[in-house]
Amino acid sequence: MQDNPEPSAQAAGAMGARWLEATLLAGFLVLIVAFVWASFAEVSAFARSGHGRGPYFFPRLVLGVMALLLPFLVLRLVRSTRTLPERAPMIRLGAVIALTALYIAGLERIGFVASSIVYALAIPLLLGRRDLWLLVPVAVVYALVVWLLFERAFLIILPAGSWWS
Amino acid sequence: MDLLILAATQVATPLTLLCIVLGTAFGVMVGVLPGLGSVIGLTMVLPFTFGLPQVPAIALMLGVYCGSVYGGSVTATILNTPGTPQSAATALEGFPMAMRGEASRAIGWVTMSSMIGGLFSVTVLIIVGPALAKFSLMFTPIEYFALGLFALTCIAGVSAGALAKGLMGGALGVLLATIGSDPVTGALRFTFDSFMLTAGIGLIPVVVGLFAFSEMFLRILKLDEPGMDRTTMKVGFSLPPWSEWRSRIGMLVRGSMIGSFVGALPGTGAATASFIAYSEARRTSKRRENFGKGEPDGIVACESANNAVTGSALVPTLSLGIPGDPVTAVMLGALVIQGIAPGPQLFANHMDIVYALFMALILVNFVMFAVGALGASVFTRILRVPEPILIGLIMIISTLGAYGVSGSTFDVWIAFGAGVVGALLRYFAFPVAPIVIGLVLGPMLELSLRQGLILTRGSFLAFLERPIALVLFIITALVLLWPMLRWLRSRRA
Numbered sequence: 001m002q003d004n005p006e007p008s009a010q011a012a013g014a015m016g017a018r019w020l021e022a023t024l025l026a027g028f029l030v031l032i033v034a035f036v037w038a039s040f041a042e043v044s045a046f047a048r049s050g051h052g053r054g055p056y057f058f059p060r061l062v063l064g065v066m067a068l069l070l071p072f073l074v075l076r077l078v079r080s081t082r083t084l085p086e087r088a089p090m091i092r093l094g095a096v097i098a099l100t101a102l103y104i105a106g107l108e109r110i111g112f113v114a115s116s117i118v119y120a121l122a123i124p125l126l127l128g129r130r131d132l133w134l135l136v137p138v139a140v141v142y143a144l145v146v147w148l149l150f151e152r153a154f155l156i157i158l159p160a161g162s163w164w165s
Numbered sequence: 166m167d168l169l170i171l172a173a174t175q176v177a178t179p180l181t182l183l184c185i186v187l188g189t190a191f192g193v194m195v196g197v198l199p200g201l202g203s204v205i206g207l208t209m210v211l212p213f214t215f216g217l218p219q220v221p222a223i224a225l226m227l228g229v230y231c232g233s234v235y236g237g238s239v240t241a242t243i244l245n246t247p248g249t250p251q252s253a254a255t256a257l258e259g260f261p262m263a264m265r266g267e268a269s270r271a272i273g274w275v276t277m278s279s280m281i282g283g284l285f286s287v288t289v290l291i292i293v294g295p296a297l298a299k300f301s302l303m304f305t306p307i308e309y310f311a312l313g314l315f316a317l318t319c320i321a322g323v324s325a326g327a328l329a330k331g332l333m334g335g336a337l338g339v340l341l342a343t344i345g346s347d348p349v350t351g352a353l354r355f356t357f358d359s360f361m362l363t364a365g366i367g368l369i370p371v372v373v374g375l376f377a378f379s380e381m382f383l384r385i386l387k388l389d390e391p392g393m394d395r396t397t398m399k400v401g402f403s404l405p406p407w408s409e410w411r412s413r414i415g416m417l418v419r420g421s422m423i424g425s426f427v428g429a430l431p432g433t434g435a436a437t438a439s440f441i442a443y444s445e446a447r448r449t450s451k452r453r454e455n456f457g458k459g460e461p462d463g464i465v466a467c468e469s470a471n472n473a474v475t476g477s478a479l480v481p482t483l484s485l486g487i488p489g490d491p492v493t494a495v496m497l498g499a500l501v502i503q504g505i506a507p508g509p510q511l512f513a514n515h516m517d518i519v520y521a522l523f524m525a526l527i528l529v530n531f532v533m534f535a536v537g538a539l540g541a542s543v544f545t546r547i548l549r550v551p552e553p554i555l556i557g558l559i560m561i562i563s564t565l566g567a568y569g570v571s572g573s574t575f576d577v578w579i580a581f582g583a584g585v586v587g588a589l590l591r592y593f594a595f596p597v598a599p600i601v602i603g604l605v606l607g608p609m610l611e612l613s614l615r616q617g618l619i620l621t622r623g624s625f626l627a628f629l630e631r632p633i634a635l636v637l638f639i640i641t642a643l644v645l646l647w648p649m650l651r652w653l654r655s656r657r658a
Contacts, residue, residue: 017593020589020593021593024589024590024593028333028337031337031340035340035355038354038355038357039354039355041354043352044350044352046350053615053618053623054350054352055347055349055350055352055354056354057615058343058610058611058614058615059340059343059354059355062336062339062340062343062607063340065332065336066333066336066337066340069329069332069333069336070333072329073329073330073333076329076330080593082592082593082594085386086389088389089385089386089387089388089389090386092385092388093382093385093386093588096381096382096385096556097382097585100378100560100581100584101581103560103564104564104574104577104578104581107564107568107574107577108574116561119557119560119561120557120558120561121557122557123553123554123556123557123560124551124553124554124556124557126553127385127388127552127553127556128388128553129551129553129554134554135554138554138558139557142558142561143561146561146562146565149213150212150216150565150569153216154212154213154215154216154217155216156212156215156216156569156572157572158565158568159568159574
């Protein structure tokens with residue numbers, strides 16, 4: 001990480017952070033709108049009857065609270081001084097998130113053991129470790145021990161993968 | 166008496182004892198590693214509890230819970246980097262002691278005070294828990310609604326400096342809890358035509374995502390930062406002699422009492438308790454001039470207080486079914502998975518389980534002492550495990566935590582989504598603990614409100630006619646208005 005980033009880079013980082021936080025708040029707005037919209041779905045007469053109100057009575061109260069809080073968060077956004085992290089760690093983070101998504105998808109396709117070995121090996125490689133003599137045994141032993149413990153000792157069936165079935 | 170014997174036979178099995186030892190040792194390990202803490206430790210062992218009987222599963226979770234609180238103090242003492250937030254105050258006196266070559270003695274103070282604080286709080290739990298459960302048998306849904314609202318105020322406690330963000334997180338948690346079937350009529354809502362959402366969103370996948378996944382994601386951003394000194398300091402265990410203890414008994418009892426009281430309040434937690442105990446010790450100690458230079462009084466006060474939280478935090482969780490913080494929320498989730506429903510009925514119908522839990526908690530505190538005394542030097546070596554390797558391994562075991570609840574990869578995707586969103590929220594200083602608290606309290610709050618409305622024939626005003634509920638509503642209002650009143654007072658001053 002740079003010790004003294006350029007002022008223009010800092011300004012760009014601050015602007016980027018503000019945009020990202022604004023996107024997050026926009027996400028809250030979309031969520032509120034989507035749930036309010038869904039709360040007008042058709043409800044059976046039985047569900048609407050009685051003093052306990054219908055199934056959407058309580059969620060609408062909560063959505064009301066969220067809608068009231070949102071402007072406060074927007075006002076705070078204007079005063080935000082946060083900046084985005086440097087480019088390299090951001091790329092690394094994006095890669096780890098993508099790899100984790102692939103790992104979860106891989107659980108169903110190639111099973112827990114194979115996908116865990118690949119994941120336990122790929123993460124440290126991605127994060128800069130190159131000592132394969134250590135990484136490979138750690139990944140293989142860890143995945144196998146966890147699998148044995150769950151499948152054999154705890155009798156919890158882990159995903160076997162559709163390829164092997 | 167029969168129930169006591171039954172509980173003892175359940176605890177005295179080799180499997181339960183093994184779970185206590187392994188859980189405590191694992192908890193200490195997790196606590197030693199900075200940034201992980203009790204919630205991540207509990208989510209990591211959660212998948213192991215699925216295949217265990219009730220009592221060993223509870224023992225494992227209790228071991229991790231208590232061990233992680235203690236483990237954080239070891240790192241605070243030798244690295245000046247608290248392994249967990251609740252150990253931050255310990256570093257103020259522990260680290261200066263370690264720097265003058267008394268690390269082993271400091272660990273001795275930490276270990277002994279932790280055990281005594283922990284045992285004190287178990288006593289509080291044993292006395293107060295059943296009494297509170299008995300009292301709560303008088304509660305109707307209206308009182309439960311008032312209690313749920315009061316418990317929600319703990320969001321203010323875990324959202325220091327970011328109240329609006331915390332409240333938004335709490336509301337988000339409550340909203341997520343409404344997905345699935347309506348608790349009163351069974352009608353489906355907010356499923357967006359997805360069959361998988363008809364069962365709702367589970368607590369554990371969200372906890373795994375918000376705490377474990379997001380922590381690992383955020384760590385990646387910090388990998389290039391100058392790391393902490395992975396110390397090569399020789400650490401052992403040396404128990405201070407009785408002559409040094411004698412003058413600190415008062416400090417120990419006061420710290421334990423502060424921890425037990427603060428722990429039972431929603432949203433406060435061990436970090437608050439240890440800082441209150443530290444400042445109280447600093448104010449009242451005969452050796453106050455030594456504070457900041459490695460004074461054992463400070464360690465005794467902090468450690469007895471933060472460990473005294475463990476038992477008392479379980480008081481509302483077990484007797485009312487209302488967790489005060491994310492740690493007890495995960496504990497509650499684990500108990501429910503085991504088929505144990507915390508609340509007054511647990512004390513009324515399953516006293517053997519309650520006694521077994523008390524016994525396990527007592528044993529955990531003794532084992533914690535033994536683990537600390539014998540393994541202090543071993544646990545500090547865990548700090549030398551390279552972080553890139555650790556991140557991958559923690560992600561895998563956490564994935565199993567999300568998967569194992571219902572054996573569905575859909576839950577793992579929920580955890581993944583919660584992890585990405587959680588990392589984003591945490592980066593922008595949104596506290597994520599309120600989401601978990603909202604998710605736990607949401608269903609209880611909705612059910613009690615709507616049942617209460619049925620009882621009062623739709624009248625909200627009738628809620629105020631119940632004395633216990635009225636008192637709880639007033640306390641809730643005072644807690645919510647207190648920051649505003651304080652602000653007004655400071656402006657006037």
